[in-house]
Amino acid sequence: MASVVDLGATPPCESFLAADQLDLPEPAYPLHLRVCTDCWLAQIPPLISPRETFTQYAYFSSYSTSWVEHARAFVDEAARRVGLGPGAFVVEVASNDGYLLRHVVERGVRCLGIEPSVNVGAAAREAGVPTRTEFLSEESGAAVRAEHGPAGLVVANNVYAHIPDVVGFTRGLRALVADDGWVSVEVQHLLTLIEENQYDTIYHEHFQYYTVASAMRALASGGLTLVDVELLPTHGGSVRLWARPAEAAGEPAGSVADVLAREKAAGLRELSGYAEFSARVAKVRRDLLAFLIGAAERGQSVVGYGAPGKGSTLLNHCGIRPDLLAYTVDRNPYKHGRFTPGTRIPVLPPDRLAADRPDYVLVLPWNLRAELTEQLSFVHEWGGRLVFPIPELSIVEVAR
Incomplete structure (x- = not known):
């Protein structure tokens, strides 16, 4: 492991304090980004568990107008790419307050959100989005599949970096998706984080910081193969990764090789890119x-x-x-x-x-x-x- 940047120690980023907490101790944890010189996955140590952060959560996606519009546009694109007809079933992992699945509900398509935070999951149900309160694992993914059937589309937007157990989570995605289905993952792109000085997106909820190259290895650990990539402006620069079960993947689109080449040219598979x-x-x-x-x-x-x-x-x-x-x-x-x-x-x-x-x-x-x-x-x-x-x-x- 090699150091990328050491930001000192900070409290968890969403642990906002009530007035009666101001005279109490406040824990802070090291925030030091390092990169693995074997797989080139950038990461911070999992010092805080997701259960500490996401059981009650302060972030509600629907308060961003542009983010709700981004979700609507994604659902339109998914309907074109995957087909969201009357018999379709869509699952979103880390579905927050239903900001995305409400567009699926409006289409009359069966869907389910899997959201660990009790408070935001309750807001989603109040908005008419079916939501299950739990963390995704291989076991919980299999349980959802057994109860609801396989999903033709599984969405995991802005959650893949929040998971200490990447392999277990990815296997959970594979458990949810149909054997000929699609998985869509949006995650911040390490390339733009480095190029645009976006260091404030490093915080304890984000355990990993992905390139397409490192994301391909992570997806493969759960039996998913990357077939297409889109570069997005969201969060200062993100990638949308379209993956399928390995047996249904076929040849990847040219976009995959194109982005891999950009990452290599930026030096992100050698220490010079981080210097x-x-x-x-x-x-x-x-x-x-x-x-x-x-x-x-x-x-x-x-x-x-x-x-x-x-x-x-x-x-x-x-x-x-x-x-x-x-x-x-x-x-x-x-x-x-x-x-x-x-x-x-x-x-x-x-x-x-x-x-x-x-x-x-x-x-x-x-x-x-x-x-x-x-x-x-x-x-x-x-x-x-x-x-x-x-x-x-x-x-x-x-x-x-």
């Missing part, structure tokens, strides 16, 4: 702190927008506290009145922005730049500006 990343991460930290300190010395107000998991990594790594960032706002009412992990920055409702009219708004979910620039267009009314910290510090006037 400068840590230095570029340090520059992001220095630039953001210099901006915040300068604004404070000038008497200018800076608040945040959003309280995503990536924000926790950024705030903790930079050592940002309420003296530099007075508060952040978020659309998710679950987080209102709570405080960010480690840095204890208050999380307030979005209407505080218009009430306080800050000079700058630091956008923590920078991956939603287009959506949030539009949502925050009202900031121009008092001359406020938006600040994006990744891939490099960017201060922008909001279009009038």
